[in-house]
Every structure is written in C-alpha cells, then in structure tokens.
Amino acid sequence: MLEKAKVSLFLAARSISRGNKGITIFTIFVLTLIFVQLILFSSILAGVTVKFNELMVDYQTGNLVIEPEDEKRYIENTAALQKKIESLPEVLGTSARLKASGSFRYKEKDAGGTIYGIDPNDETFVTGLEGAMMSGEFLSKPDRGEVILGREVSGGFGALMDSKSLGGVEIGDTVEVTIQGNTKEFRVKGIYSTLFFLADSGAYISRADMEEMLGVRDGDLAHEISIKTTADTDEFEFRIKLLSLGIKENIRTWQEFAGILRLIQDVLGIVRNIMSAIGLLIAFVIIFVVIYVNIVNKKRQIGVQKAIGIEQNVIIASFVLQAMLYAGCGVIFGYLLMRYGIIPYTVVHPIRAPLGDVSLGFDQLEAINRAVLLFLASVVASVIPAYKLANKDLLELIWEK
Amino acid sequence: MENHTRKEGGKEAEKLTKNDSFIIEGIDIVRTFKMGEVEVRALRGVPVKIRRGEFVAIMGPSGSGKTTLLNQLGLLDTPNSGKIIINGMDTSGMSEKEKGKFRLHNLGYVFQDYALLPELNAIENVYLSLMMQGKSKKEYESSASDILNAVGLGDRLYQLPSKMSGGQQQRVSVARALAHKPLILFADEPCANLDSAASKQVLDLFKKFNENDGQTIVMVTHEDWHLEYVDRVINLMDGMLVEKNDVK
Incomplete structure (x- = not known):
C-alpha cells in the first residue's frame, strides 16, 4: 500500500x-x-x-438601549439613571429620548416616521447624527420649534423612497408635525443622511418640544436611554453588569433591534x-x-x-x-x-x-x-x-x- | 554489474516451475479484431514454443501478425482463444490485475519507439518498476544504476529522454526492461527507429544478456541481418506459421 x-x-x-x-x-x-x-x-x-x-449602532440604537419596565410607558428618574450608567468606565455617553410615531405635512404632501425628542448635547455622545447633516445644522439645546429631518422624510439627497417623502423640503421651510393628534409647525433646521434607511426615516426635535406635544409634565421621563460604550466592550457582558447595578428596566443590546x-x-x-x-x-x-x-x-x-x-x-x-x-x-x-x-x-x-x-x-x-x-x-x-x-x-x- | 539471472517476483511467481523445458508455450493462439463491420483474423491458431534462454525472432511481412503474436505472448493483449503458458503457468485465466502484476515481476518490454516516460530521467525510468515492486530506495537506485552502466549509459543516469539520441533512449528502454531481471524480454522492432550503428549496439546488448545471463528474448524484426543474433526464427504469414520452428 x-x-x-x-x-x-x-x-x-x-x-x-x-x-x-x-x-x-x-x-x-x-x-x-x-x-x-x-x-x-x-x-x-x-x-x-x-x-x-x-x-x-452609530445612528440609531447605540450599543445598548434601556427601555421602560414591562407595563410602564416611561423610564422614570432618567437623570439619576443616566448619571449612574455614565459613571461606568465602559460608557462614552447616554441619551434619554422621548419618541413617538408622527406625521409630517409640507405643501400638501404627507410623510410618516418616528420622531425623537432629544437633548442634543447628550445625543452627540451617542450617535453620529451631528456629523451626518447634509444640509443645515444639528439641533442645539435651547432650540424650540425646530426640527431636523432624515432624507427619507425630507426627500432629495438620494433618498431611497423619494416618492413617499415630503418631496424636497429645504432648510428654513416650515413643516407641520402631528404627534398623537397634536399638530405644531416646525422650522426645518437641518437634513441628515446616515445612508441607513431606518435612521433616515425619522426626525429629531428638542425634548422640550416633545414633552409639550406628548403632554408630559415631568421632565425626568424617557421612552428609551441609548448607551454608547467603548469599542472593546462586549455588549452582552455589559448588559449583565448593568443588571447587577440593580437597573430594573429592560436592557437590550443593539442586536435585538437588528431583525430586519x-x-x-x-x-x-x-x-x-x-x-x-x-x-x-x-x-x-x-x-x-x-x-x-x-x-x-x-x-x-x-x-x-x-x-x-x-x-x-x-x-x-x-x-x-x-x-x-x-x-x-x-x-x-x-x-x-x-x-x-x-x-x-x-x-x-x-x-x-x-x-x-x-x-x-x-x-x-x-x-x-x-x-x-x-x-x-x-x-x-x-x-x-x-x-x-x-x-x-x-x-x-x-x-x- | 551484478549477474542478471532470471528470478521470480510476486506470489504467482512462486508457483512457477523453473525446470520446464519451454518457458513459453502458446497453444493455437487465435486473435481477431473488429474493424467496423469487418473482422480481421490477425492470428489463426498459432502454436509457439520457446525454450528458456532462447533468443527468438518473429518475422514476416507487414500484416502477418508479428506484433499481435508478441503482444499475446507478452500478456499485453488477450487472445480470443488458445492458451499461453509461461514458465508452467497457464495465463488464460488471469484477470487484468493479475496480468499486470505478472508483467511487473516476470516480463520486460522494449518498444519500437522507446516509450520512455518523458518526465522521468534515465535512472527514474529504469527504477520505476522496481519502486512499484516495493524495493527500498537503496535497492532500486543501485539496481538501476548497475543496469544503466551495463548498457553503457553510466554517465547519463540523470539525463531526460529529450536530451538523448534515439540509440541512447533505446538502451535506457533495454535497461528498464531488464532492471527487474525478467523471465522473458519482449522487443517489438527495437531497431526500427535506429540507424545501423545504434541498432547494432542494441542487438549486441541483447546478445550479451542472452549469452551471459541466459536471458530469454523474443524479438519482432523485419531485418534479415538481425538473424545473425538470434537462435531461431518464427515465421508468420497471414496470421499463421509458415514453416516448422527450427530449434538450433
């Protein structure tokens, strides 16, 4: 052989x-x-x-997202919770957001999308939206009555679903935003494009405007807290660490949002x-x-x-x-x-x-x-x-x- | 050079009876070929007997069945009917695999156009069958080197066939055929592509191995001057023997 x-x-x-x-x-x-x-x-x-x-991760969820406990609509004592999380060395930033589905109207054209109420200063530590502005500027903390739109809402800038957008809104234009039946006019301050169609189908306004439209009087509530961690942090291990801090809210890693x-x-x-x-x-x-x-x-x-x-x-x-x-x-x-x-x-x-x-x-x-x-x-x-x-x-x- | 006495190899060979007077006995060998619709009867019941140590020539005009007979005797082909007994062993019942093994250990071949493997050098061409027999590197290299020296190519062991003349290639072919010390050497017009000087060298080698080592040789040829080297001639015509085998 x-x-x-x-x-x-x-x-x-x-x-x-x-x-x-x-x-x-x-x-x-x-x-x-x-x-x-x-x-x-x-x-x-x-x-x-x-x-x-x-x-x-960069434009929508961050690495982890904290959501309200089951059967609760909001996360309470948001500021304290943020402070607690930010004290951990793995954390680069947190952003507490209010969010709701809403509609936009501009010159007889309508579009729908998710609208976030944010603290612009916090948001810049979590997502790269500020750097994704195609036109105009990102929100700043004292802004009221101003909105930044994703390109799938505004139209133009190579939007994938241009026909379902507002058809080419420009900076300075006024759009009507309706959330839970409340309608308010907003001046378009900026238009962003992340090239990620889910993130680009949304819009951002200030927390104060969102609280007003949702009728929220307690300024310490949020629908979600997005957490940005350092590059070498394992999200699953960090989730366990957060749980060990006694956080009762639901903690989800970004992977759980990646179904599509x-x-x-x-x-x-x-x-x-x-x-x-x-x-x-x-x-x-x-x-x-x-x-x-x-x-x-x-x-x-x-x-x-x-x-x-x-x-x-x-x-x-x-x-x-x-x-x-x-x-x-x-x-x-x-x-x-x-x-x-x-x-x-x-x-x-x-x-x-x-x-x-x-x-x-x-x-x-x-x-x-x-x-x-x-x-x-x-x-x-x-x-x-x-x-x-x-x-x-x-x-x-x-x-x- | 070591003495080239005949030897057996493989299990089948152990059964061979060395003292049989005839090393090859062909009984009524019939071989027909189909060429389209036509059936060509190349051999029509040829009887052949060759003694151990004989140097026999097979002669005849083109198409007389010389090469066909050599192929039957050398187990390169299978007759349609008849028997071939080599060294006392009836080969007619052998499978192709058994025939291959028998050829490896007991038979040697020299083809008209040398048929060396072009990617192997002289010594590799010679020791390939020894390797296949399972000899050690030392054994097969030394045997191949000895036989190449014996055919006068000791200085060309590592030369590729493409760098050799026709005569040198045919001598390598002879060395390859004899390296494993076969019972019988079959040569099919070994000088057909050689000039007379090279042909003489090859035939001298055959004669030397035949006389010195008792090597049985069966050679197809059509050159009359080759007859001075052989002991006996088998003449064929239209697939039949034309005269009685004349043993010296």
Whole structure:
C-alpha cells in the first residue's frame, strides 16, 4: 500500500516539476481565481453586514438601549439613571429620548416616521447624527420649534423612497408635525443622511418640544436611554453588569433591534450559496477539462505504465494527487490574495455602496469551507477522467492516435 | 554489474516451475479484431514454443501478425482463444490485475519507439518498476544504476529522454526492461527507429544478456541481418506459421 502511494506521489511530483510549466501555472491561476470568486461574495456579505451593524449602532440604537419596565410607558428618574450608567468606565455617553410615531405635512404632501425628542448635547455622545447633516445644522439645546429631518422624510439627497417623502423640503421651510393628534409647525433646521434607511426615516426635535406635544409634565421621563460604550466592550457582558447595578428596566443590546438586518443578511446568504454552487460547478468543469486534456496528452504514457506493470489505481492516484496539489496551491494563493491583498486594499480604499463605504470582511470559517469544497471538486474532477482513461485497453492506450 | 539471472517476483511467481523445458508455450493462439463491420483474423491458431534462454525472432511481412503474436505472448493483449503458458503457468485465466502484476515481476518490454516516460530521467525510468515492486530506495537506485552502466549509459543516469539520441533512449528502454531481471524480454522492432550503428549496439546488448545471463528474448524484426543474433526464427504469414520452428 505504502509503496503504491510512493509511486503515485513520485509520478505526480515528476509530472508537475518536469511537465509543462505553462499548464501548471495556468491551472493554478484559474483555481486561484475560482477560490477568490468562491469567497468574494461571502466577504462582500461580511463587509455589508459589518456596515449595517455599524450604521445601526452609530445612528440609531447605540450599543445598548434601556427601555421602560414591562407595563410602564416611561423610564422614570432618567437623570439619576443616566448619571449612574455614565459613571461606568465602559460608557462614552447616554441619551434619554422621548419618541413617538408622527406625521409630517409640507405643501400638501404627507410623510410618516418616528420622531425623537432629544437633548442634543447628550445625543452627540451617542450617535453620529451631528456629523451626518447634509444640509443645515444639528439641533442645539435651547432650540424650540425646530426640527431636523432624515432624507427619507425630507426627500432629495438620494433618498431611497423619494416618492413617499415630503418631496424636497429645504432648510428654513416650515413643516407641520402631528404627534398623537397634536399638530405644531416646525422650522426645518437641518437634513441628515446616515445612508441607513431606518435612521433616515425619522426626525429629531428638542425634548422640550416633545414633552409639550406628548403632554408630559415631568421632565425626568424617557421612552428609551441609548448607551454608547467603548469599542472593546462586549455588549452582552455589559448588559449583565448593568443588571447587577440593580437597573430594573429592560436592557437590550443593539442586536435585538437588528431583525430586519438579519432578514436582509439571510436573503443575501441564499444568494451567496447559489453563487458558491455555480462557482463550484465552474471549478469542477475547469478542473475536469484541464485534467482531461492533461491525461489525454499522456494516454500513451499511461499505456506504457500499465504495460510495465504499474497498477491502474496507482496511475489514477498520481493524477488525483496532481489535481489536489493544483487545488491546494489555488486555495493558498487565493487565500493570500484575499487576506493580504484584496481585503486590506478595500480597507484603505473602501467600495462606495448605497449604504456608505464598505470594506470587505473575511470569514475564516467560510474560507475553510470553500477550500474543502474546492478540494473535493478537484478530486472528483480528476478521478473521473483518470479512471475513464486508465481503464481503457492497454494496446488502445499505446497505439490509438 | 551484478549477474542478471532470471528470478521470480510476486506470489504467482512462486508457483512457477523453473525446470520446464519451454518457458513459453502458446497453444493455437487465435486473435481477431473488429474493424467496423469487418473482422480481421490477425492470428489463426498459432502454436509457439520457446525454450528458456532462447533468443527468438518473429518475422514476416507487414500484416502477418508479428506484433499481435508478441503482444499475446507478452500478456499485453488477450487472445480470443488458445492458451499461453509461461514458465508452467497457464495465463488464460488471469484477470487484468493479475496480468499486470505478472508483467511487473516476470516480463520486460522494449518498444519500437522507446516509450520512455518523458518526465522521468534515465535512472527514474529504469527504477520505476522496481519502486512499484516495493524495493527500498537503496535497492532500486543501485539496481538501476548497475543496469544503466551495463548498457553503457553510466554517465547519463540523470539525463531526460529529450536530451538523448534515439540509440541512447533505446538502451535506457533495454535497461528498464531488464532492471527487474525478467523471465522473458519482449522487443517489438527495437531497431526500427535506429540507424545501423545504434541498432547494432542494441542487438549486441541483447546478445550479451542472452549469452551471459541466459536471458530469454523474443524479438519482432523485419531485418534479415538481425538473424545473425538470434537462435531461431518464427515465421508468420497471414496470421499463421509458415514453416516448422527450427530449434538450433
């Protein structure tokens, strides 16, 4: 058994080292590209997922959100709670928000969305809204009667659902805002775009205006407190830490708000699997053709090997080993190209996507999975032609043109 | 060079009876080929007997069945009917795998166009079958080196076939055929692609191994001047023997 493996390995090694270098390089090059193609979509998906998550955290939820206890409408003693949370070293900032669904009206056009009542000073420590202003300015604490609108509400600025917006509100325009039946006119102070459609479908007004519209007299109430933590903080562990402080309100990590993102990711995952299956099929056909051409060119050699007593299985194994080596090199070069070439390049030069600049992500497990599949495809694609030919009649192999 | 005496290899070979007077006995060998709708009878019941240590030539005009007969005797092909007994063993019941193993251990071949593996150098071409037999690296390298020295290529052990002349390639081919000390060496027009000087070198080698080591050789040829090297000629015409085998 061992001597047979040794002969197969010997024949494969000599065939590669002394055979046609052009064919070897071409085959490895093609397999490298196939492997890159197999993991590229996963990398794009990983990059998009990371971007989605960043947008969610940076422009909407922060890392964690505290919500009222069950069967309560508001969080009470908000200021004290904020102070308590902000005393923790992991916390960069907190923002207590009042929020409600509302509608906007501007020149006979209506739009709906979530409206937040915020303390602008606190909000800047939690979300990046201030930096997302496309036009005008962010709110400031003493502002009254002023609103900032997301681009999906205002329209323009590349809004995805422009027809459902107010159709191009500009800074200084007055819009009617209706919350729980109360209508008030607001001057548009700014328009923001985070490129995250959920965040861009909202609007922000000052806490004082929101309290007035909701009829809230206690200035220490909130619907949610958004918490921004340091980059290295694990949200799940931090949640446990908050609970240990005796906070009775519901504490949720941002992941719990990412249902729609997961749905999008799942759909993209299906597309990725289809692409991978097609990629593998292409890989299989290419390897099959390359090995087949290689074997057909060595038909007479196979005949001679059989004539001098080299076993058929040994001959087949020598071709399979060659294919495995080609696949192995393709996987290694493809991995190196992705890991140390394409992915770092997209970090420095991100791809401009509708949801912002996206860098490719690298999923190690996915790469291993694809490598194994490519390897198996190579084995099958080489066994079939090798077996077919080596099984032929000896004299036919030697003499048939 | 070590003495090239015949030897057996493999389990089947252990059953062989060395003292049989005939090392090859072909009984009424029939081989037909289908070429489209036409059936070509290449061998029409040929009887062959070859003694141990003989150097036999198979001769005849083109299409007489010389190579077909050699292929049957060398177990490279299977006759439609008839029997081939080699060293006392009836090979007609052997599977392809068993035949392969038998060839590996007991038979050697020299083809008209050398048939060396182009990606292996001279010594590798020679020791490939020894490797397959499971010999150690030391054993197969030393055996291959010895036999290449014996055919006068001791200085070209690591040369690729593409860098050698036709005569040198054929000598490597002879070395490959003899490296595992086969019972019988089969050569199919080994000089067809060689000039007369190179042909003479190859035939001299055959004669040397035949005379010194008692190597049984069966060679297909169509050159009359080769007859001075052989002990006996088997003449074929239209797939049949044309005269009685004339043993010296």
